[in-house]
Amino acid sequence: MTTLEIKNLNKFFGHKQALYDVSFDMQPGTILGLIGPNGAGKSTIMKSIVGLTNYNSGSITIDGKPLSKNHRKGLQNVGSMIESPAPYPNLTGRQNLKLFNDGSTTNEEMQQIMEETQIIDFADRKAKKYSLGMKQRLGVAIALLNHPKLLILDEPMNGLDPQSTHDLRELLVNLSKRGISILISSHLLDELARIADYYVVINHGKVIKKADSQSFLSEGPKTVRFETDDLDKAYDALVTAGFEVTKNDKNVEIADTNESMNAALAALSNAGLEILNVSRNQVDLEESLLNLLTDDNQKEAK
Numbered sequence: 001m002t003t004l005e006i007k008n009l010n011k012f013f014g015h016k017q018a019l020y021d022v023s024f025d026m027q028p029g030t031i032l033g034l035i036g037p038n039g040a041g042k043s044t045i046m047k048s049i050v051g052l053t054n055y056n057s058g059s060i061t062i063d064g065k066p067l068s069k070n071h072r073k074g075l076q077n078v079g080s081m082i083e084s085p086a087p088y089p090n091l092t093g094r095q096n097l098k099l100f101n102d103g104s105t106t107n108e109e110m111q112q113i114m115e116e117t118q119i120i121d122f123a124d125r126k127a128k129k130y131s132l133g134m135k136q137r138l139g140v141a142i143a144l145l146n147h148p149k150l151l152i153l154d155e156p157m158n159g160l161d162p163q164s165t166h167d168l169r170e171l172l173v174n175l176s177k178r179g180i181s182i183l184i185s186s187h188l189l190d191e192l193a194r195i196a197d198y199y200v201v202i203n204h205g206k207v208i209k210k211a212d213s214q215s216f217l218s219e220g221p222k223t224v225r226f227e228t229d230d231l232d233k234a235y236d237a238l239v240t241a242g243f244e245v246t247k248n249d250k251n252v253e254i255a256d257t258n259e260s261m262n263a264a265l266a267a268l269s270n271a272g273l274e275i276l277n278v279s280r281n282q283v284d285l286e287e288s289l290l291n292l293l294t295d296d297n298q299k300e301a302k
C-alpha cells in the first residue's frame, strides 16, 4: 500500500501562495529526497503532513487513511523531526523519549532506539546540555518512537560531524530496508545522494521534477576528462579538432558523446601528447539541481 499520497496540495499564507498543486507519493521502504532552494516550500509540505500547519486544498493520505485539513499533530504511523528538534531542555534524553512514547514502545525497543541513534552514552544527561548534533540524534530517536511507517526528517544532518552523518545515513538505510518510508529534506546534497531512491524537486512552491535517483542523475550532461603531460597543448589540439573544451587545473574536459572519446583520443595522440588518465563523469546531484532550477527560473521569467 502507498505509504504517503499527496494530491494537489495548495497552501496560502495570507494572500501569498506557498504551495501550488503539489502532488507526489511514496511507496513503503523508500527514501525520498525533497530538494529545492530556501523558501521553496519543503518545510511547508512537511508541516502540512504532520499537522503543524493546515492547508487550503488538496489531500494527504497516509497508509490508505485520508487526513483532514486541520488534523492535529501526533499522527499514528508518522514520526517526524521538522525544523530544529525541540526536546524538553530540563529533561534527560531518556526522560524525553519516555514522554513522547505513546505507550506502544516497549523498554527494549526504547533501548534499541537509543543504541541505533547513538544517544545511549548521554541518555541520562539533561537535553539542555546537548550539542546541536546530540539534539539532532535525540530528535531522530523521538521520531522513531511508536513504530512509524513514515519518517519525516527536515535537515536531519545539520550540525552532525562526519562520523555521526555516516552513522545516521546507515541508520536511515537500515530503517528503509525494514519497510519504513523516509521523507527527508537536506541541503547537504552529497549526503542525500548517497541514500535517496527518489527525488522531488520544489521551486517557488511547485513540483518541478519527480524522478528516481538513477534517471535524475543520468539525464544531466556527461563529460569526459583527459589528463595529459601538457594541458595547454591538449586544449589547443582538441579545439583544433572542433571540440568545445574546458581547461581545469588538472585536465581538459569535453562533452561525452558516442563519438567524442575516440576522436579526442586521436587528436591528443596525433599532437604527440602523453595521455595520463581518462575519466568519464556524470553530473552530481547539486549540478543537476542547479541546472533544473536555472531552466525553471528562466521559464518563469518569460
Ligand SMILES: Nc1ncnc2c1ncn2[C@@H]1O[C@H](COP(=O)(O)OP(=O)(O)OP(=O)(O)O)[C@@H](O)[C@H]1O
Pocket: 013, 018, 036, 037, 038, 039, 040, 041, 042, 043, 044, 045
Ligand atoms: N509562517 C509563515 N508565515 C508566512 N509565510 C511563511 C510562513 N512559513 C513559510 N512561509 C513562506 O512560505 C514559503 C515556503 O517556505 P518554507 O519554509 O516551506 O521553505 P523551505 O523550502 O522549507 O525553505 P528552507 O530550505 O529555507 O527551509 C516561503 O516564501 C516562506 O517565506
